[in-house]
Amino acid sequence: MRNHKEMRGSITVFLALILSLLLSLVCTSIESVRMASARTQILNSMDIGLYSVFGQYDKKLLEDYDLFALDGSMGGGQLNLAKICDNLESYMKPVLKQNSQKLSLEHSGLTGYRLLTDNNGEVFYQQIVQYMQETLGSQGVQALLNRMSDREKKTEEANLKASQAETGGSIDRYDSEMNQASQKSQQAAEEAAKKQQQENASSDQQFGSGDTQTTQPAQQNPVNNPITVIKRVMKMGVLELVLPSGCEVSTRTISKNTLVSGRQLQQGMEMPDGVIADNSYTSQVLFQQYLMNHLGNYMDSSKEGLAYQMEYIFAGKDEDMDNLKSVASKLLFIREGVNFACLMADNVKRTEAQALASAIAAGFLVPPAAVVIETALLLCWAFAESVLDVRELFAGGKIPLVKTSADWQISLANLGNLMEGLDSMRKNNDHGMSYEDYIQVLVLSVSKEKKVIRAMDMIENTIRNKGRAHFNMDSCVVALEAFADVKANKRKEFHIIRQYCYE
Numbered sequence: 001m002r003n004h005k006e007m008r009g010s011i012t013v014f015l016a017l018i019l020s021l022l023l024s025l026v027c028t029s030i031e032s033v034r035m036a037s038a039r040t041q042i043l044n045s046m047d048i049g050l051y052s053v054f055g056q057y058d059k060k061l062l063e064d065y066d067l068f069a070l071d072g073s074m075g076g077g078q079l080n081l082a083k084i085c086d087n088l089e090s091y092m093k094p095v096l097k098q099n100s101q102k103l104s105l106e107h108s109g110l111t112g113y114r115l116l117t118d119n120n121g122e123v124f125y126q127q128i129v130q131y132m133q134e135t136l137g138s139q140g141v142q143a144l145l146n147r148m149s150d151r152e153k154k155t156e157e158a159n160l161k162a163s164q165a166e167t168g169g170s171i172d173r174y175d176s177e178m179n180q181a182s183q184k185s186q187q188a189a190e191e192a193a194k195k196q197q198q199e200n201a202s203s204d205q206q207f208g209s210g211d212t213q214t215t216q217p218a219q220q221n222p223v224n225n226p227i228t229v230i231k232r233v234m235k236m237g238v239l240e241l242v243l244p245s246g247c248e249v250s251t252r253t254i255s256k257n258t259l260v261s262g263r264q265l266q267q268g269m270e271m272p273d274g275v276i277a278d279n280s281y282t283s284q285v286l287f288q289q290y291l292m293n294h295l296g297n298y299m300d301s302s303k304e305g306l307a308y309q310m311e312y313i314f315a316g317k318d319e320d321m322d323n324l325k326s327v328a329s330k331l332l333f334i335r336e337g338v339n340f341a342c343l344m345a346d347n348v349k350r351t352e353a354q355a356l357a358s359a360i361a362a363g364f365l366v367p368p369a370a371v372v373i374e375t376a377l378l379l380c381w382a383f384a385e386s387v388l389d390v391r392e393l394f395a396g397g398k399i400p401l402v403k404t405s406a407d408w409q410i411s412l413a414n415l416g417n418l419m420e421g422l423d424s425m426r427k428n429n430d431h432g433m434s435y436e437d438y439i440q441v442l443v444l445s446v447s448k449e450k451k452v453i454r455a456m457d458m459i460e461n462t463i464r465n466k467g468r469a470h471f472n473m474d475s476c477v478v479a480l481e482a483f484a485d486v487k488a489n490k491r492k493e494f495h496i497i498r499q500y501c502y503e
Helices: 002-054 059-065 081-096 118-165 167-207 227-234 238-242 281-294 309-315 320-345 347-363 367-394 415-421 435-444 448-465
Strands: 103-115 476-488 492-501
Touching: 002 081, 002 103, 002 476, 002 492, 059 448, 081 103, 081 476, 103 118, 103 492, 118 281, 118 435, 118 448, 227 367, 227 415, 238 320, 238 367, 281 309, 281 435, 281 448, 309 320, 309 435, 309 448, 320 347, 320 367, 320 435, 347 367, 367 415, 367 435
Parallel strands: none
Antiparallel strands: 103 476, 476 492
């Protein structure tokens, strides 16, 4: 009987031990679930906080420029990280208070952040490229690349031809030849007059004073020399030549020292996934197309800031007028190279120029100068044609990048009447390129670094002129890495780090 009771007692102790182990396991499991739940809730609070902070993106940047960025200055101009952290905490705390978990936020802060202007604007650049890729699609991107590649190639050829033409040198040679011819002609005239006087004196002695014979010098038929007219035209202001009558030019200016390109920029804090520069041709073409879509130019001027923003991307000057002059001069230079090459390849026009050059040389009694005069004539002819081309572009017309003989506007006979025919002689070509097409080609030659920094100048300046005088591009946050220390149930402390960025 005693043995049976002892056995029952042993079983009871064994069951008690088993139950205590089971209870311990259950309690541990429950606590583990509670901690896992707490950790999940903490992570959710951080995610919701970051989403909510970045949900306060700058609406003007998105509406006007399709850019996502958070104004890290909170309207104050300079980056304010403390306010960003306070904002993040204000969204985290309500989530931490949910459920029965006793979660308290001990500390929080930023371990990294990226600004729109970081890496010399690479962050800004890549967001734009990504936007353009998504907007155009693969087929649209390829079509744009093909079009721009062809135009760039032809423009480079035109630049080379214009450089080879070197108008100034050829005109200088013409001036030198004409001056020498004039001096020789004057010397010959003086010698002839002196000889005539000697002959007259001899005749007076032979026939007497009453029978004086006079010999009239041979008169050269006057030859119309258009080079003298075009030389005067070349000295005129470029805008005076190429802008149609009645057009007003913007006189707006900017202070570059207050913009992105002129001041010391705020820098972000390095994040684990750094930004790798994209220097591909595709990205540059897409970036440039974005600029054409979002910035003003002479044909479609901006209402705020500089009126001619694409011209600023090309020239980078403080005044609208100076930027426009730079573009007009470059267009004239390119067109002159193309037109000179067209003349050199046109046998009919070259024959006309040779004939006129020979007549001018004969008129000045310097037949050997005919070759120099012919080159000067061709250059003046190409210049006059280029003036009409660029004037047509500024009037809203189109001009082919590479012109054929059929597209020619001014004849050699009318060269001297260029100023009278600036508007009557020029003509539009529907299959040609517009002013905006040409300026896009010009901007292709500008380095990526200059285009990016100047584009940020224009966006910053425009937004400031819309009423936000303290707006700074280098206060715009595009990525954050934040940490938080949260205590759960007054015992265990969790340390979490999360990232968020606009993509």
